[in-house]
Amino acid sequence: MNTFTDMQLDALRELANIGSGNAGTALSSMLGKPVDISVPTAAALPLPEAVAVAGDPGELRHGVVVPIVGDLDAIVVLLFPHDDAKTLCAMYGIEPGTPDGDSMLGEVGNILGANYINVLAQMVGMELEPTPPQVVEDMLGAILESVLLGRGEDTPTALVLERLGL
Amino acid sequence: MAEAVVRMGEAAASATPGDTLACIGLGSCIGLVLVDRARSVAALAHVMLPSAPAEPQAQPYKFADLAVSALLDLALAHGALKPRLEAAIVGGAAMFQFGAGGSGQDIGARNESAVRGRLDGLGIPLRAAATGGGRGRTVRIFVGPDVAITVREAGGREEALLGAPMTVGVAA
Numbered sequence: 001m002n003t004f005t006d007m008q009l010d011a012l013r014e015l016a017n018i019g020s021g022n023a024g025t026a027l028s029s030m031l032g033k034p035v036d037i038s039v040p041t042a043a044a045l046p047l048p049e050a051v052a053v054a055g056d057p058g059e060l061r062h063g064v065v066v067p068i069v070g071d072l073d074a075i076v077v078l079l080f081p082h083d084d085a086k087t088l089c090a091m092y093g094i095e096p097g098t099p100d101g102d103s104m105l106g107e108v109g110n111i112l113g114a115n116y117i118n119v120l121a122q123m124v125g126m127e128l129e130p131t132p133p134q135v136v137e138d139m140l141g142a143i144l145e146s147v148l149l150g151r152g153e154d155t156p157t158a159l160v161l162e163r164l165g166l
Numbered sequence: 167m168a169e170a171v172v173r174m175g176e177a178a179a180s181a182t183p184g185d186t187l188a189c190i191g192l193g194s195c196i197g198l199v200l201v202d203r204a205r206s207v208a209a210l211a212h213v214m215l216p217s218a219p220a221e222p223q224a225q226p227y228k229f230a231d232l233a234v235s236a237l238l239d240l241a242l243a244h245g246a247l248k249p250r251l252e253a254a255i256v257g258g259a260a261m262f263q264f265g266a267g268g269s270g271q272d273i274g275a276r277n278e279s280a281v282r283g284r285l286d287g288l289g290i291p292l293r294a295a296a297t298g299g300g301r302g303r304t305v306r307i308f309v310g311p312d313v314a315i316t317v318r319e320a321g322g323r324e325e326a327l328l329g330a331p332m333t334v335g336v337a338a
Contacts (some may be wrong), residue, residue: 047214048173057191058304060320065262075264135264138320141191142261142302145174149194149214150264152273154228 003157004044012159013042015123026115027108031091041161047148048157054079057141062096064109065134065147068117071126076113077147078142080105099138106133106156172197172212175228177237179244183310190304192257194274196230196281196297197305199254200237200290201313203329204247207309209241215273216280230280236290254262254294254306254315254328255283274298294328 006011012046020037028035051057062085068074080088085105086098092163094100121128136143148158169177173240178187187210188285189197196213211227216234218229241251258278279298285292294315296303302320305327307313314329 048175051174051191067262067264136261137298138193138261139191139302139304142193142259142320143191145191145194145195145214146193146259146261146274146302149273150262152215152276154215154219 004159009042009044015120016042018123019119022119023112023115026111030108030111032087033091036097041160044157045160046156047145047158049158050148051141051144053160055140055141057144059063060137061140061142061143062105063136063138064105064113065136065143066109066113066117067131067134068113068128069131070121070128072128073151074117074128075131075147075150076108076116077143078107078112079143102135106135109133109135170210172210172214174212174214175225176191177209177227177233177240178209179237180242180309181205181207181244181246185309187307187309188304189256192303192305193259193261194272194277196258196277196279197256197303198233198237199256199305199307199315199328200241200246200251201254201307201315201328202241202250203252203313204250205245205247206310206313207244207246208309208313209237209244209246209249210307211237213277213281216276230277230284234250234281234290236282238288238290252289252293254305255281255292256296256303256317256327257269259299259303260302261302264334296327320327 024035024037062080064078066076089096089101110133117128172178174190176275189212198211200209211231211233214228217231218224226232247254260274296317304318306316315327316324317327318324
Protein backbone atom coordinates (compact mmCIF):
# COMPACT_ATOMS: atom_id res chain seq x y z
CA MET A 1 0.00 0.00 0.00
CA ASN A 2 2.96 2.33 0.62
CA THR A 3 3.37 4.16 -2.67
CA PHE A 4 6.11 6.54 -1.49
CA THR A 5 9.84 5.83 -1.33
CA ASP A 6 11.75 6.52 1.88
CA MET A 7 13.39 9.48 0.20
CA GLN A 8 10.04 10.94 -0.80
CA LEU A 9 8.72 10.43 2.72
CA ASP A 10 11.83 12.17 4.09
CA ALA A 11 11.23 15.11 1.78
CA LEU A 12 7.58 15.31 2.79
CA ARG A 13 8.54 15.12 6.45
CA GLU A 14 11.03 17.92 5.97
CA LEU A 15 8.36 20.05 4.27
CA ALA A 16 6.00 19.32 7.14
CA ASN A 17 8.74 20.13 9.63
CA ILE A 18 9.38 23.54 8.10
CA GLY A 19 5.67 24.20 7.54
CA SER A 20 4.70 23.34 11.09
CA GLY A 21 7.69 25.22 12.51
CA ASN A 22 6.50 28.31 10.71
CA ALA A 23 2.90 27.71 11.78
CA GLY A 24 3.97 27.15 15.37
CA THR A 25 5.92 30.42 15.43
CA ALA A 26 2.89 32.29 14.09
CA LEU A 27 0.61 30.70 16.71
CA SER A 28 3.13 31.45 19.43
CA SER A 29 3.15 35.14 18.56
CA MET A 30 -0.66 35.23 18.47
CA LEU A 31 -0.93 33.59 21.90
CA GLY A 32 2.16 35.18 23.45
CA LYS A 33 3.19 31.71 24.68
CA PRO A 34 5.78 29.21 23.54
CA VAL A 35 4.49 26.49 21.23
CA ASP A 36 6.43 23.22 20.97
CA ILE A 37 6.33 21.08 17.91
CA SER A 38 7.10 17.41 18.28
CA VAL A 39 9.40 15.80 15.76
CA PRO A 40 7.23 14.76 12.86
CA THR A 41 7.11 11.27 11.55
CA ALA A 42 5.91 10.64 8.04
CA ALA A 43 3.94 7.60 6.98
CA ALA A 44 1.71 6.83 4.05
CA LEU A 45 -1.13 4.73 5.42
CA PRO A 46 -4.24 3.14 4.00
CA LEU A 47 -7.24 5.29 4.99
CA PRO A 48 -8.60 3.02 7.75
CA GLU A 49 -5.18 2.95 9.43
CA ALA A 50 -4.72 6.71 9.01
CA VAL A 51 -7.96 7.21 10.93
CA ALA A 52 -6.96 4.61 13.53
CA VAL A 53 -3.63 6.28 14.38
CA ALA A 54 -5.47 9.55 15.07
CA GLY A 55 -7.32 7.96 17.99
CA ASP A 56 -10.67 6.47 19.01
CA PRO A 57 -13.00 7.20 16.07
CA GLY A 58 -16.01 7.66 18.36
CA GLU A 59 -14.41 10.28 20.59
CA LEU A 60 -15.42 13.91 20.25
CA ARG A 61 -12.89 16.35 18.86
CA HIS A 62 -13.00 20.00 17.98
CA GLY A 63 -12.10 20.01 14.30
CA VAL A 64 -10.98 22.97 12.22
CA VAL A 65 -10.96 22.40 8.50
CA VAL A 66 -9.23 24.80 6.10
CA PRO A 67 -9.80 23.94 2.43
CA ILE A 68 -6.92 25.03 0.20
CA VAL A 69 -7.47 26.27 -3.35
CA GLY A 70 -4.97 26.87 -6.13
CA ASP A 71 -2.44 24.57 -7.78
CA LEU A 72 -3.09 21.75 -5.33
CA ASP A 73 -6.38 20.41 -4.00
CA ALA A 74 -5.76 20.14 -0.29
CA ILE A 75 -7.53 20.39 3.02
CA VAL A 76 -5.74 21.27 6.25
CA VAL A 77 -7.44 19.69 9.25
CA LEU A 78 -6.66 20.42 12.90
CA LEU A 79 -8.05 18.23 15.66
CA PHE A 80 -8.21 19.37 19.26
CA PRO A 81 -9.21 17.19 22.19
CA HIS A 82 -11.71 19.05 24.36
CA ASP A 83 -9.15 19.83 27.08
CA ASP A 84 -6.78 21.43 24.56
CA ALA A 85 -9.62 23.45 23.04
CA LYS A 86 -10.49 24.57 26.55
CA THR A 87 -6.89 25.58 27.29
CA LEU A 88 -6.68 27.59 24.07
CA CYS A 89 -10.02 29.30 24.59
CA ALA A 90 -9.26 30.01 28.25
CA MET A 91 -6.32 32.20 27.17
CA TYR A 92 -8.99 34.56 25.84
CA GLY A 93 -11.47 33.94 28.62
CA ILE A 94 -13.97 32.09 26.43
CA GLU A 95 -15.53 28.62 26.37
CA PRO A 96 -15.11 26.05 23.60
CA GLY A 97 -18.31 24.98 21.84
CA THR A 98 -19.74 28.50 21.92
CA PRO A 99 -19.84 30.81 18.86
CA ASP A 100 -16.90 32.77 20.32
CA GLY A 101 -15.01 29.56 21.05
CA ASP A 102 -15.58 28.28 17.50
CA SER A 103 -14.44 31.59 16.11
CA MET A 104 -11.29 31.46 18.22
CA LEU A 105 -10.47 27.88 17.14
CA GLY A 106 -11.22 28.87 13.54
CA GLU A 107 -8.70 31.69 13.85
CA VAL A 108 -6.07 29.32 15.26
CA GLY A 109 -6.78 26.98 12.36
CA ASN A 110 -6.51 29.87 9.94
CA ILE A 111 -3.13 30.99 11.26
CA LEU A 112 -1.66 27.49 11.43
CA GLY A 113 -3.13 26.47 8.07
CA ALA A 114 -2.15 29.65 6.23
CA ASN A 115 1.42 29.62 7.53
CA TYR A 116 1.89 25.92 6.90
CA ILE A 117 0.54 26.27 3.37
CA ASN A 118 2.56 29.42 2.63
CA VAL A 119 5.83 27.66 3.38
CA LEU A 120 4.82 24.69 1.26
CA ALA A 121 3.78 26.98 -1.58
CA GLN A 122 7.07 28.91 -1.47
CA MET A 123 9.22 25.79 -1.34
CA VAL A 124 7.53 23.97 -4.18
CA GLY A 125 6.70 27.07 -6.23
CA MET A 126 2.94 26.66 -6.19
CA GLU A 127 0.09 29.10 -5.75
CA LEU A 128 -1.89 27.93 -2.72
CA GLU A 129 -4.48 29.91 -0.84
CA PRO A 130 -6.49 29.01 2.25
CA THR A 131 -10.26 29.51 2.27
CA PRO A 132 -12.24 30.39 5.46
CA PRO A 133 -12.02 27.77 8.21
CA GLN A 134 -14.98 25.55 9.14
CA VAL A 135 -15.26 24.52 12.79
CA VAL A 136 -17.14 21.50 14.13
CA GLU A 137 -17.29 19.45 17.29
CA ASP A 138 -17.89 15.89 16.24
CA MET A 139 -16.65 12.31 16.27
CA LEU A 140 -13.00 11.98 15.26
CA GLY A 141 -13.74 9.27 12.69
CA ALA A 142 -16.61 11.24 11.16
CA ILE A 143 -14.46 14.37 10.79
CA LEU A 144 -11.56 12.50 9.21
CA GLU A 145 -13.56 10.40 6.78
CA SER A 146 -15.59 13.42 5.69
CA VAL A 147 -12.35 15.32 5.02
CA LEU A 148 -10.58 12.42 3.31
CA LEU A 149 -13.53 11.63 1.04
CA GLY A 150 -15.05 15.12 0.80
CA ARG A 151 -14.21 15.58 -2.84
CA GLY A 152 -15.67 12.24 -3.80
CA GLU A 153 -12.38 10.78 -4.97
CA ASP A 154 -10.98 7.36 -4.21
CA THR A 155 -7.78 8.04 -2.28
CA PRO A 156 -5.95 4.84 -1.36
CA THR A 157 -3.53 6.35 1.16
CA ALA A 158 -3.25 9.34 3.46
CA LEU A 159 -0.02 11.00 4.54
CA VAL A 160 0.12 11.29 8.28
CA LEU A 161 2.69 13.82 9.36
CA GLU A 162 2.84 15.20 12.86
CA ARG A 163 1.31 16.71 15.92
CA LEU A 164 1.59 20.04 17.69
CA GLY A 165 1.79 20.37 21.45
CA LEU A 166 1.02 23.47 23.47
CA MET B 167 -18.91 -12.24 22.73
CA ALA B 168 -17.03 -9.82 20.53
CA GLU B 169 -17.43 -6.45 18.91
CA ALA B 170 -16.29 -6.26 15.31
CA VAL B 171 -15.44 -2.69 14.41
CA VAL B 172 -15.95 -2.25 10.70
CA ARG B 173 -13.58 0.38 9.34
CA MET B 174 -13.76 2.32 6.08
CA GLY B 175 -14.19 0.04 3.08
CA GLU B 176 -14.56 -3.09 5.22
CA ALA B 177 -17.46 -5.39 6.12
CA ALA B 178 -18.29 -8.01 8.74
CA ALA B 179 -21.11 -10.47 9.39
CA SER B 180 -22.15 -12.67 12.28
CA ALA B 181 -24.74 -15.22 13.28
CA THR B 182 -23.32 -15.66 16.79
CA PRO B 183 -25.62 -14.45 19.58
CA GLY B 184 -23.85 -11.89 21.76
CA ASP B 185 -21.66 -10.52 18.95
CA THR B 186 -21.89 -6.88 18.04
CA LEU B 187 -20.95 -5.20 14.77
CA ALA B 188 -20.20 -1.48 14.69
CA CYS B 189 -19.21 1.41 12.46
CA ILE B 190 -17.84 4.07 14.79
CA GLY B 191 -17.81 7.71 13.73
CA LEU B 192 -19.55 7.66 10.35
CA GLY B 193 -19.42 11.01 8.59
CA SER B 194 -20.17 11.12 4.86
CA CYS B 195 -19.82 7.32 4.68
CA ILE B 196 -22.79 4.96 4.96
CA GLY B 197 -23.10 2.13 7.46
CA LEU B 198 -25.15 -0.40 5.51
CA VAL B 199 -26.87 -3.09 7.60
CA LEU B 200 -28.53 -6.25 6.31
CA VAL B 201 -30.36 -8.46 8.80
CA ASP B 202 -32.32 -11.69 8.72
CA ARG B 203 -34.11 -11.34 12.05
CA ALA B 204 -35.64 -14.82 12.01
CA ARG B 205 -32.23 -16.45 11.65
CA SER B 206 -30.33 -13.85 13.72
CA VAL B 207 -27.86 -13.04 10.98
CA ALA B 208 -26.48 -9.55 10.55
CA ALA B 209 -24.01 -8.00 8.14
CA LEU B 210 -22.51 -4.52 8.13
CA ALA B 211 -20.47 -2.60 5.53
CA HIS B 212 -18.74 0.79 5.83
CA VAL B 213 -19.35 2.28 2.37
CA MET B 214 -17.15 5.22 1.35
CA LEU B 215 -18.08 6.39 -2.15
CA PRO B 216 -21.01 6.12 -4.59
CA SER B 217 -19.39 4.32 -7.52
CA ALA B 218 -16.33 2.24 -8.22
CA PRO B 219 -13.70 3.29 -10.75
CA ALA B 220 -13.52 1.15 -13.87
CA GLU B 221 -10.84 -1.24 -12.65
CA PRO B 222 -11.17 -4.92 -11.83
CA GLN B 223 -9.32 -4.66 -8.51
CA ALA B 224 -11.85 -2.31 -6.90
CA GLN B 225 -12.54 -3.23 -3.26
CA PRO B 226 -16.25 -4.07 -3.22
CA TYR B 227 -17.23 -2.68 0.19
CA LYS B 228 -15.79 0.76 -0.55
CA PHE B 229 -18.27 1.59 -3.28
CA ALA B 230 -22.06 1.69 -3.05
CA ASP B 231 -22.56 0.21 -6.52
CA LEU B 232 -20.61 -2.93 -5.53
CA ALA B 233 -21.12 -3.02 -1.76
CA VAL B 234 -24.81 -3.89 -1.62
CA SER B 235 -24.58 -7.12 -3.61
CA ALA B 236 -21.24 -8.04 -1.98
CA LEU B 237 -22.79 -7.62 1.47
CA LEU B 238 -25.84 -9.60 0.34
CA ASP B 239 -23.49 -12.49 -0.58
CA LEU B 240 -21.73 -12.18 2.79
CA ALA B 241 -25.06 -12.31 4.67
CA LEU B 242 -26.18 -15.35 2.66
CA ALA B 243 -22.85 -17.06 3.40
CA HIS B 244 -23.62 -16.60 7.12
CA GLY B 245 -26.97 -18.34 6.76
CA ALA B 246 -29.37 -15.50 5.95
CA LEU B 247 -32.24 -16.11 3.55
CA LYS B 248 -32.64 -13.48 0.89
CA PRO B 249 -36.45 -13.09 1.05
CA ARG B 250 -36.18 -12.30 4.76
CA LEU B 251 -33.38 -9.74 4.52
CA GLU B 252 -34.11 -6.22 5.67
CA ALA B 253 -31.82 -3.20 5.38
CA ALA B 254 -31.02 -0.16 7.49
CA ILE B 255 -28.69 2.70 6.62
CA VAL B 256 -26.86 5.20 8.82
CA GLY B 257 -24.57 8.10 7.94
CA GLY B 258 -24.30 10.19 4.79
CA ALA B 259 -23.87 13.43 6.72
CA ALA B 260 -22.57 16.69 5.23
CA MET B 261 -20.22 18.04 7.88
CA PHE B 262 -18.27 20.47 5.69
CA GLN B 263 -18.64 22.40 2.45
CA PHE B 264 -15.73 21.77 0.13
CA GLY B 265 -17.19 23.33 -3.02
CA ALA B 266 -15.81 22.09 -6.32
CA GLY B 267 -17.63 18.70 -6.11
CA GLY B 268 -19.06 19.15 -9.61
CA SER B 269 -22.50 17.59 -9.29
CA GLY B 270 -23.46 20.19 -6.69
CA GLN B 271 -24.60 17.43 -4.35
CA ASP B 272 -22.45 16.50 -1.38
CA ILE B 273 -20.75 13.14 -1.13
CA GLY B 274 -22.90 11.95 1.81
CA ALA B 275 -26.15 12.46 -0.12
CA ARG B 276 -24.67 10.79 -3.20
CA ASN B 277 -23.59 7.81 -1.11
CA GLU B 278 -27.08 7.50 0.35
CA SER B 279 -28.91 7.65 -2.95
CA ALA B 280 -26.50 5.15 -4.53
CA VAL B 281 -27.07 2.67 -1.68
CA ARG B 282 -30.85 3.17 -1.77
CA GLY B 283 -30.82 2.61 -5.55
CA ARG B 284 -28.94 -0.68 -5.26
CA LEU B 285 -31.17 -1.94 -2.40
CA ASP B 286 -34.18 -1.17 -4.59
CA GLY B 287 -32.63 -2.95 -7.53
CA LEU B 288 -32.04 -6.08 -5.44
CA GLY B 289 -35.51 -5.96 -3.88
CA ILE B 290 -34.25 -5.61 -0.30
CA PRO B 291 -36.65 -3.52 1.80
CA LEU B 292 -35.16 -0.56 3.65
CA ARG B 293 -36.69 -0.62 7.14
CA ALA B 294 -34.88 2.23 8.87
CA ALA B 295 -32.56 5.14 8.09
CA ALA B 296 -30.68 7.71 10.13
CA THR B 297 -29.01 9.76 7.42
CA GLY B 298 -28.15 13.27 6.27
CA GLY B 299 -27.74 16.26 8.54
CA GLY B 300 -24.40 17.53 9.71
CA ARG B 301 -23.44 15.23 12.59
CA GLY B 302 -21.35 12.09 12.77
CA ARG B 303 -22.97 8.83 13.89
CA THR B 304 -22.11 5.42 15.30
CA VAL B 305 -24.21 2.38 14.37
CA ARG B 306 -24.21 -0.87 16.40
CA ILE B 307 -25.89 -4.16 15.69
CA PHE B 308 -26.53 -6.59 18.53
CA VAL B 309 -26.67 -10.10 17.11
CA GLY B 310 -29.01 -12.56 18.82
CA PRO B 311 -32.60 -13.80 18.91
CA ASP B 312 -33.78 -10.17 18.89
CA VAL B 313 -31.41 -8.45 16.51
CA ALA B 314 -31.29 -4.80 17.54
CA ILE B 315 -29.73 -1.85 15.76
CA THR B 316 -28.83 1.35 17.59
CA VAL B 317 -27.58 4.75 16.45
CA ARG B 318 -25.74 7.37 18.43
CA GLU B 319 -25.23 10.87 17.06
CA ALA B 320 -22.11 12.83 18.04
CA GLY B 321 -22.74 14.24 21.50
CA GLY B 322 -26.06 12.35 21.79
CA ARG B 323 -27.42 9.15 23.33
CA GLU B 324 -27.59 5.66 21.88
CA GLU B 325 -31.10 5.15 20.48
CA ALA B 326 -32.91 2.17 18.97
CA LEU B 327 -33.15 2.28 15.18
CA LEU B 328 -34.60 -1.16 14.53
CA GLY B 329 -35.61 -4.14 16.65
CA ALA B 330 -36.02 -4.54 20.36
CA PRO B 331 -34.73 -1.74 22.56
CA MET B 332 -31.45 -2.54 24.23
CA THR B 333 -31.47 -4.65 27.33
CA VAL B 334 -28.89 -3.31 29.69
CA GLY B 335 -26.47 -5.22 31.87
CA VAL B 336 -27.20 -8.82 30.90
CA ALA B 337 -23.92 -10.62 31.50
CA ALA B 338 -23.14 -13.67 29.41
